[in-house]
Amino acid sequence: MAGVTQVPAVAERDPHVAAWRRRVRRVVMFVLALAVLAALWEGYKWFGQSVGDRVFGWRLPARSDNGSMPHVWDVVRRFGQPERRGTSHTIGATVAAGAWFTFRVAMAGFVVGVVVGMALAVVMQRFGVAERGLLPYVVLSQTVPLVALAPLVVGWGGNLTVFGIRWQLWMSVAVIAAYLAFFPVAIGGLRGLQAPGSEAVELMDSYAASWGQTLLKLRLPAAVPYLVPALKLAAASSVVGAVVAEISTGTKGGIGRLIIEYSREATSDPAKVYTAMIGAAALGLVVAALVGILDLVMMRHRPQVGS
Amino acid sequence: MSGPSGGGRVGGGGPVGGGGPAVLVAGVSKVFNPGRTGQVEAVRGVDLEIERGEFISLIGPSGCGKSTLLRLVANLTDPTSGTVIVNGKTARQARLDQAYGMAFQQSGLFEWRTVTKNIELPLELRGWDRVRRQSRAAEMLKLVKLEDFADHHPWELSGGMQQRVAIARALAFDPPLLLMDEPFGALDEMTREHMQAELNRICEATGTTAVFVTHSIPEAVFLSDRVVVLSPRPGRIVTVVEVELGARNDDTRETPEFFKKITEVREALRGSA
Numbered sequence: 132m133a134g135v136t137q138v139p140a141v142a143e144r145d146p147h148v149a150a151w152r153r154r155v156r157r158v159v160m161f162v163l164a165l166a167v168l169a170a171l172w173e174g175y176k177w178f179g180q181s182v183g184d185r186v187f188g189w190r191l192p193a194r195s196d197n198g199s200m201p202h203v204w205d206v207v208r209r210f211g212q213p214e215r216r217g218t219s220h221t222i223g224a225t226v227a228a229g230a231w232f233t234f235r236v237a238m239a240g241f242v243v244g245v246v247v248g249m250a251l252a253v254v255m256q257r258f259g260v261a262e263r264g265l266l267p268y269v270v271l272s273q274t275v276p277l278v279a280l281a282p283l284v285v286g287w288g289g290n291l292t293v294f295g296i297r298w299q300l301w302m303s304v305a306v307i308a309a310y311l312a313f314f315p316v317a318i319g320g321l322r323g324l325q326a327p328g329s330e331a332v333e334l335m336d337s338y339a340a341s342w343g344q345t346l347l348k349l350r351l352p353a354a355v356p357y358l359v360p361a362l363k364l365a366a367a368s369s370v371v372g373a374v375v376a377e378i379s380t381g382t383k384g385g386i387g388r389l390i391i392e393y394s395r396e397a398t399s400d401p402a403k404v405y406t407a408m409i410g411a412a413a414l415g416l417v418v419a420a421l422v423g424i425l426d427l428v429m430m431r432h433r434p435q436v437g438s
Numbered sequence: 439m440s441g442p443s444g445g446g447r448v449g450g451g452g453p454v455g456g457g458g459p460a461v462l463v464a465g466v467s468k469v470f471n472p473g474r475t476g477q478v479e480a481v482r483g484v485d486l487e488i489e490r491g492e493f494i495s496l497i498g499p500s501g502c503g504k505s506t507l508l509r510l511v512a513n514l515t516d517p518t519s520g521t522v523i524v525n526g527k528t529a530r531q532a533r534l535d536q537a538y539g540m541a542f543q544q545s546g547l548f549e550w551r552t553v554t555k556n557i558e559l560p561l562e563l564r565g566w567d568r569v570r571r572q573s574r575a576a577e578m579l580k581l582v583k584l585e586d587f588a589d590h591h592p593w594e595l596s597g598g599m600q601q602r603v604a605i606a607r608a609l610a611f612d613p614p615l616l617l618m619d620e621p622f623g624a625l626d627e628m629t630r631e632h633m634q635a636e637l638n639r640i641c642e643a644t645g646t647t648a649v650f651v652t653h654s655i656p657e658a659v660f661l662s663d664r665v666v667v668l669s670p671r672p673g674r675i676v677t678v679v680e681v682e683l684g685a686r687n688d689d690t691r692e693t694p695e696f697f698k699k700i701t702e703v704r705e706a707l708r709g710s711a
Contacts (some may be wrong), residue, residue, distance in 0.1 A: 328544070330542045330543075331546055333509075333542070337512055337536075337538070337540040337617075339535075339563075340563050348548075348563070352550045352551075353548075353550075432550065434549060434593040
C-alpha cells in the first residue's frame with residue numbers, strides 16, 4: 132500500500148480515479164477477508180487436533196475433527212465431485228442450480244414486496260388517517276414468526292388459480308419473501324415521501340400542481356435517498372425469506388432445500404452441507420452486489436453525503 | 439390609497455395589459471387555529487393596493503405576519519376575513535391560473551434536477567413541449583447570467599447562484615407577478631447587494647410586479663417603489679414609505695436620499711414597536 136501515497140496529488144483528487152481505487156481496494160479486502168476466514172478455520176482445526184479439543188480440561192466449543200469441520204480444500208474439492216455415487220452432475224452444478232432457483236423466487240418476492248411497500252407508503256402519505264391506521268399493522272406484520280406463517284400461505288394457495296395459472300408452491304415461497312421485503316420499503320418509502328419541506332410543497336402548490344404531479348416530480352425523487360437503503364434491506368430480507376420459506380414449506384429445487392437435504396448426510400459426507408451453505412452465502416453476495424449497482428444508478432447526480 | 443408611485447419603473451406597465459391593480463388586498467385578517475389553544479392572530483385588517491409593474495417590500499419585526507401576508511396573496515393560505523384579488527381574479531383562481539411566480543428563502547431547487555431542468559419544472563407542469571421548454575430555460579439562464587451552469591446540479595452552485603436559478607424558475611413562465619419571501623436572507627452581505635442589483639435589473643427588463651418580504655431596511659429601500667411597514671403581531675400596516683430614487687445602481691446606496699429613506703423606514707418601524 133506504500134505505492135498509493137506516491138501517486139501524484141492531481142490523480143489523488145480526481146474523483147473517478149479515487150472511486151476506482153476504492154472499488155479495487157474493496158475487492159482486494161474481500162479476497163483477503165476470505166483468506167483470513169479460511170486460515171482461522173484451518174488454524175482452529177489444527178489447534179483443536181493437537182490438544183485433543185481440550186484446554187486445561189475444558190472442552191472447546193466445536194469439535195475439530197474432519198467429520199465436524201472438514202478441511203477447506205475438501206469442501207472446495209467437493210464442488211467438483213458428483214453429487215452422489217452414480218450421478219453425473221457435480222455438486223457445484225446442483226448448488227448453482229439451487230441458488231439460481233432461489234434467486235428467481237426471491238427476486239419475484241422482492242418485486243412484489245417493493246410494489247406493495249411503495250403502494251402502502253403512497254397511501255399512508257396521501258391519507259394521514261391511513262398512516263395512523265395502517266402503520267401499527269405494518270409493524271405488527273413483522274412480528275409474526277415466518278415459520279408459523281409459511282404453512283398458512285401454502286394452505287391458502289392450495290387450490291388457487293390466478294389468471295388461469297394454477298398456484299405453484301414456489302409462488303407461496305415468493306409471497307413469504309415479499310412479506311419480509313415489503314416492510315422496509317413501506318417504512319423507508321413513507322419517510323422519503325414525507326421528506327420534502329413545506330417550502331417545496333408550497334412551491335408545487337403555487338404552480339397549482341395536482342397531487343399526482345407533486346408525487347411524481349417532488350415526492351418520489353425526494354424519496355430516492357430513503358429508498359436505496361430500504362431496497363438493500365428488502366433484497367436481503369427476500370433472500371432470507373425465500374430460503375426459510377423453502378425449508379418450512381418443503382419446496383424442492385432451491386438452496387434452502389439443499390441445505391436440509393445435505394445436512395442429513397452430514398455424518399457420512401461432512402463437506403457436502405458446507406457447499407450448500409457457501410452457495411446460500413454466495414447468493415446473498417450476488418443480491419447485495421445487484422442492489423449496489425441499483426444504488427449507483429439511482430444515486431448518480433446526487434450530492435455525495437459522508438464518505 | 440396611493441396611486442402610481444414616482445418610482446422609476448411604473449412606466450413599464452407590466453406584461454399584462456388592462457386596467458386595475460396587480461394586487462388588491464381589502465380588509466384582510468388571518469387567525470391561525472381559531473378557537474383552539476394555539477390561536478394566533480397573524481394579520482389584522484390589512485388594505486393594500488399594488489399597481490402593475492410596481493415593486494413593493496413588506497418589512498416588519500420577526501413574526502409580524504409579513505410572510506403570512508405574502509402567502510395570502512399567493513393563496514397558499516386562506517384569509518379568515520377580507521378579500522385578495524390578483525390581476526382581477528380571486529387569489530385562488532390566480533393560483534390555479536399560475537398568475538404568479540414564487541421564490542423562497544431557501545432556494546428550494548430540486549437537487550436531483552440540473553439547473554436547466556429546475557427552471558423547466560413549472561413549464562413541464564404547464565405541459566410545454568421539450569423544445570419550447572429548453573429554449574425558454576436558455577433565455578432565463580441568460581437573464582440571470584448563468585448560461586455556463588446550465589447542466590450543473592444545484593449543490594455545485596454557490597448560495598447566490600442558487601437564488602438566481604430560483605428567480606429564473608419563478609419567472610420562467612413570464613408571470614405578471616413575482617412573490618418573494620426573504621430570498622436573499624441566507625446570503626452574505628456582498629452577495630446580497632449584488633443580488634439586489636440583479637433583481638432590480640431583471641424586474642426592469644421584464645416589467646414584473648414584485649412583492650418582496652424582507653427584514654433588511656436598506657434592501658427594502660434599494661429595491662422598492664414603496665416600502666410597506668408592518669407592526670408587530672398582529673400585523674397591521676403602520677405606514678407606507680414612498681421611495682423615489684429613480685433608476686438605481688450601486689452609487690444609489692451612497693446618496694443622501696437613500697439614507698433619508700432608510701431613516702424614514704427605521705423610524706416607522708420604531709414607532710410601531
